[in-house]
Amino acid sequence: xxxxxxxxxxxxxxxxxxxxxxxxxxxxxxxxxxxxxxxxxxxxxxxxxxxxxxxxxxxxxxxxxxxxxxxxxxxxxxxxxxxxxxxxxxxxxxxxxxxxxxxxxxxxxxxxxxxxxxxxxxxxxxxxxxxxxxxxxxxxxxxxxxxxxxxxxxxxxxxxxxxxxxxxxxxxxxxxxxxxxxxxxxxxxxxxxxxxxxxxxxxxxxxxxxxxxxxxxxxxxxxxxxxxxxxxxxxxxxxxxxxxxxxxxxxxxxxxxxxxxxxxxxxxxxxxxxxxxxxxxxxxxxxxxxxxxxxxxxxxxxxxxxxxxxxxxxxxx
Amino acid sequence: xxxxxxxxxxxxxxxxxxxxxxxxxxxxxxxxxxxxxxxxxxxxxxxxxxxxxxxxxxxxxxxxxxxxxxxxxxxxxxxxxxxxxxxxxxxxxxxxxxxxxxxxxxxxxxxxxxxxxxxxxxx
Numbered sequence: 238x239x240x241x242x243x244x245x246x247x248x249x250x251x252x253x254x255x256x257x258x259x260x261x262x263x264x265x266x267x268x269x270x271x272x273x274x275x276x277x278x279x280x281x282x283x284x285x286x287x288x289x290x291x292x293x294x295x296x297x298x299x300x301x302x303x304x305x306x307x308x309x310x311x312x313x314x315x316x317x318x319x320x321x322x323x324x325x326x327x328x329x330x331x332x333x334x335x336x337x338x339x340x341x342x343x344x345x346x347x348x349x350x351x352x353x354x355x356x357x358x359x360x361x362x363x364x365x366x367x368x369x370x371x372x373x374x375x376x377x378x379x380x381x382x383x384x385x386x387x388x389x390x391x392x393x394x395x396x397x398x399x400x401x402x403x404x405x406x407x408x409x410x411x412x413x414x415x416x417x418x419x420x421x422x423x424x425x426x427x428x429x430x431x432x433x434x435x436x437x438x439x440x441x442x443x444x445x446x447x448x449x450x451x452x453x454x455x456x457x458x459x460x461x462x463x464x465x466x467x468x469x470x471x472x473x474x475x476x477x478x479x480x481x482x483x484x485x486x487x488x489x490x491x492x493x494x495x496x497x498x499x500x501x502x503x504x505x506x507x508x509x510x511x512x513x514x515x516x517x518x519x520x521x522x523x524x525x526x527x528x529x530x531x532x533x534x535x536x537x538x539x540x541x542x543x544x545x546x547x548x549x550x551x552x553x554x
Numbered sequence: 555x556x557x558x559x560x561x562x563x564x565x566x567x568x569x570x571x572x573x574x575x576x577x578x579x580x581x582x583x584x585x586x587x588x589x590x591x592x593x594x595x596x597x598x599x600x601x602x603x604x605x606x607x608x609x610x611x612x613x614x615x616x617x618x619x620x621x622x623x624x625x626x627x628x629x630x631x632x633x634x635x636x637x638x639x640x641x642x643x644x645x646x647x648x649x650x651x652x653x654x655x656x657x658x659x660x661x662x663x664x665x666x667x668x669x670x671x672x673x674x675x676x677x
Contacts, residue, residue, distance in 0.1 A: 514607070
């Protein structure tokens with residue numbers, strides 16, 4: 238984004254990265270430190286000093302009858318040491334009524350409080366108002382990194398498992414069959430099945446070029462089922478290590494002249510369909526271009542069967 | 555060309571929560587017919603279109619389109635914004651028409667990413 242002036246533009250305001258998105262999704266309870274050592278208000282300051290020194294604390298919540306009543310920080314201990322009042326107790330030095338956050342809140346809310354108050358830690362309360370944990374900026378960074386890593390790993394694991402499917406299972410001929418029922422006239426879902434198919438192929442380790450070609454061919458076939466059938470139809474994709482076979486079939490009304498239907502520019506689509514950006518008569522022609530083999534069988538009695546085959550070279554499987 | 559520069563050039567408004575600085579666009583194609591897009595767009599393109607429905611996004615996902623610009627200020631539906639998010643395809647709108655928006659980007663050096671029609675195509 239070019240620097241124009243100091244006011245952030247709408248575009249800049251929209252520049253929310255995945256990390257920032259996670260800050261909205263992650264709950265405070267997921268990133269806070271739960272095992273919190275707390276101290277009582279009647280504890281001698283000297284004892285508190287010993288605990289801080291031994292446990293290397295930089296702050297601790299002060300709890301009385303399960304209720305948070307204050308927070309004691311290193312700064313408070315420094316004041317105590319400077320005052321030289323050996324008999325004083327925690328309640329003399331603690332910060333009372335500290336600012337808290339709710340454990341169900343999102344991390345972004347906590348970040349706002351940190352930003353506004355400049356505190357180093359925030360006590361976290363549960364639904365009953367009792368102390369549930371402590372949150373530092375370090376907890377948030379660690380939590381965000383963790384979540385980003387999980388995001389990444391989840392997709393990696395899916396990819397790994399899917400791409401090893403054919404190696405892990407031994408048979409004379411292994412194939413994976415995906416079936417999608419396509420409803421007649423269901424434009425809002427149009428393209429969904431093809432999107433799933435493309436993603437499945439990528440996860441199984443197909444090259445982006447093959448996944449794209451297969452996606453385009455199935456998308457056109459899917460739209461044909463939506464636009465031109467009596468009762469919708471089925472998309473069936475069979476994935477084998479060396480080839481992908483797609484079959485799109487329906488039970489009518491059948492294509493009158495198959496030769497003509499394949500010709501680019503020939504269309505029987507209605508005005509409404511064309512308004513949606515389809516029905517230009519390029520579908521079957523486009524499928525043919527993407528496929529290694531295409532066969533179209535149709536009759537008024539049995540409906541239409543479209544077969545598409547794509548061969549995978551050894552590298553791309 | 556960075557998507558952020560493209561947005562600037564056409565006075566566009568980014569409608570998705572995706573950082574346009576991190577998206578590199580190879581070239582562009584303009585079309586309202588999704589079949590034309592599927593036939594002829596090269597991967598990593600930005601699509602300029604006057605069509606505003608979920609199929610544009612699904613077409614984009616299938617055809618490896620990197621971003622979509624809706625011309626004449628068409629507003630995508632919440633469903634489309636949702637797909638934009640899950641598929642990581644940013645949506646942009648501009649007041650310009652298809653011709654002007656395309657012309658501005660072409661003049662700024664953004665290459666054409668649309669293959670020409672085949673010779674045997676009797677359109």
